[in-house]
Amino acid sequence: MKTILRFLKPYQRLCIFTLLVMVLDVAGGLLIPTITADMINVGVNNGDMQYLIRKGILMLAITLITSMGALLGSYLSADLSARIGRDMRNALYDASLSFSAYDFEQFGTGSMITRTLNDVNIVQQGVVWFIQMVLPVPAVCIMGIIMAFSIDTAMGFLLIGATLFVILLAVFVTRKASVIFDKLQAFLDRMNVVLRENATGVRVIRAFHKEKYEEKRMKKSFEDYAESAIKANRLFAGLESAALLAINLCIVLILWVGGNRIGAGAMEIGDITALTQYAVMILFYIIMAQMVFIMIPRAMICVRRISAVLSHQPEIKDGNTVSSVQADNEEVARFVNAGFRFSDADEETLSNLNFTCKRGQTTAIIGSTGSGKSTIAKLILRFHDVTSGVVLLGGADIRTLPQARLRDRIAYVPQKAWLFSGTIADNLRHGNTQASEQEMKHALAIAQAQFVEELPEGLNSRVSQGGTNFSGGQKQRLSIARALMKKADLYIFDDSFSALDFKTDAALRKALREETKDAAVLIIAQRVSTIMNAEQIIVLEDGKIVGIGDHASLLETCPVYQDIAKSQMKGAEPNE
Structure with a gap:
């Protein structure tokens, strides 16, 4: 929860304004049944056409306002969610930049990708749904029940009972869902790892004729994920059925009890319409909130996983004091x-x-x-x-x-030559962002990378991720040229x-000297x-x-x- 509050804090005003819009939209929606009841009780019963027209115009105006409010609330919720998602991904990326190799091993590359993409996406969805479907529920329940009590006390207690039943059902389902979604995210991590290994190691898999083995391993990951997803969907289906049953039973009880109350002269016919709409609206919001609450455990698990990365203390930290480096030191x-x-x-x-x-x-x-x-x-x-x-x-x-x-x-050429997707010039500018074309050509000449001049597009030739469209020796020479762009x-x-022939090796070392x-x-x-x-x-x-x-x-x-x-x-x- 602290993690969510941390990212919500910069947008406090936006949160409050969004919530206010949602509550006003709900209040407007609850006025419609009251106006409908008045039109039936007064306008229809008395045959007052002018009254019906006035109330109809008022209903139309409220409907237009609430529709605009719903649209504005959806836009504000989506905007808030997008901002939070952006900040979370930036925070995760910034945190990963401070990690050492050992820190990365604590989470795993596949898991870090899942946390940055999938987990943040689930949190974003949770934020939107929570604002739109959960936060208005207390306002809907309180205002709806108060209006029901203003019509008839017995009907007010009937709505309270139906509301409590659906809420207890939601609590029960939420507890079961939490365990399932915890496993679901772990299986998603595993799927990412296996997929990544299969994609990057496809040549090794083919060379050792392990396609069938990897297919079984991938199938097992998919099956584990599917099994947990099916369990989650069963919860959705069961909750939806139970909630619809509750709504229908509540309507039947309103009609039955209300009919008796009308016969006793305690209520009018229009009040039945209003009470039915109050019940449907209250239970509809509670059902929607239930659906969100089923997802909340998954979102909270994702938040914990994100928080684990953000709270992780890097193995390597900058010192508290800054020593002076002697630039001309031998x-x-x-x-x-x-x-x-x-x-x-x-x-x-x-x-x-x-x-x-x-x-x-x-x-x-x-x-x-x-x-x-x-x-x-x-x-x-x-x-x-x-x-x-x-x-x-x-x-x-x-x-x-x-x-x-x-x-x-320091200029560094790693043991495994790695090039980034883009162009050769883009890769060389990693060593010097302001490098001119002449400087890049000079570095390539020192690195014995004359093959670049023979390419149709020269420095603008495309480089695929990891430099897979170049040979091992070419990648090493481009990596060396990138390091030489930096005056270190x-x-x-x-x-x-290691991937250079003896002649190229000797020529490169001579130029390097x-x-x-x-x-x-x-x-x-x-x-x-x-x-x-x-x-x-x-x-x-x-x-x-x-x-x-x-x-x-x-x-x-x-x-x-x-x-x-x-x-x-x-x-x-x-x-x-």
Whole structure:
């Protein structure tokens, strides 16, 4: 509830005005039966045509006003719902931007998509229905029962009884619905996950001939969701039947009791018409409110799921103090006794790291798979925080720097090259939003991405999501060019040359050396040929530094490096 109030608070006036319009619309609707009763009791019984015309004009005017009020109320409700939905999605997106990889794992990508799209949509629907169908109910019930009592006391108590019966029925159904909708949203999450895996992994599925298996898995997800949805629909059907039965029984009782009261001279014929319309209107609003109340548990579950994301405390936070970064410091990045352990791990992934990335030098990291090479890059970028020791950038502890300021000074090419849908120029401008065409062409030339010039549309060539319309080597070169668009103090290449042939790899590294001469370069690689010319090579094994130096010295002093080099070179040094 606090989450809903948080998003409603900026629109307090709109909420109050919308509610006022809905209540006035209800009040206008309740006047119609009273006018109808007067027309029958006075105009028809006395044959007063002038009275009937006056009342008819009054009824028409009230009908037009209430119709306009209903239209205005619907518009205001929809506007309020749209504003709340927009604010919720923005809040969820902003919250997700502060999440680390571990934070995302707590929710799951599929669940985050469901919460941002489906859950918010259900909350929006709940807001509209609640304003239009639930909030007017107290006004309808109170005013309708008061008018019924003003006609006849017995009829007033009869309406109270019918109202209480339908309300108790709604409470019973709502409790049962809450459990069902909780499962329904969980099944929807599962459907999203399986669908996403099938869509992104379709080539793997085909390669291993697992179509039938995935079809069964998808069918199971659909069946689980359908089973819960059917149960929910049964509740709707049962509630609707019970509510219609209540309305009809109430009308029958009004006619039966009212007929006796008319015979006794306590009521007039027109009063029966008014009471019937009061009953229908009251019970209609209660039934509509019941339908909404069945959806309310689902909406509240969605609110709790949204609230869980918004209240989640990110693993990585900006520091309370801001240290000054020395822009001209020779030591761009430095690890001092740094160590890291994942929160759910028993052992440290990295431990006791001590090395420096200096301006104008290339530092390379090599090691076996799982030795922690990519984790070092993530520590510098604060995708994770060290659990011991410190990482410095320009002499300042990176935990004391705003994350935006830290990452402004670093250009990063991830291990998995990722391109965004749009054009090649759009992707390059991620590194520099103000980049000119000449600057983009220069970055492409350094990255050995001359293939762009051969494309019919050049820089304006379309890129599909993830860059699936380019080969692995092309995606890597475009990712490198994007990083080079940024004038950074530190360039990190996380295994970014793995899809390149040796000739392109050598040409790219040669061009990079001149382009990044005023910055520090950190290269994470599997191939010795990629890093052998680096001024400093760090050898990792099981998260520890087992060797540090240049290529020649490590071949003499580091057994792990010797083994890696021998396995790749068959005992001979490679030539560029």
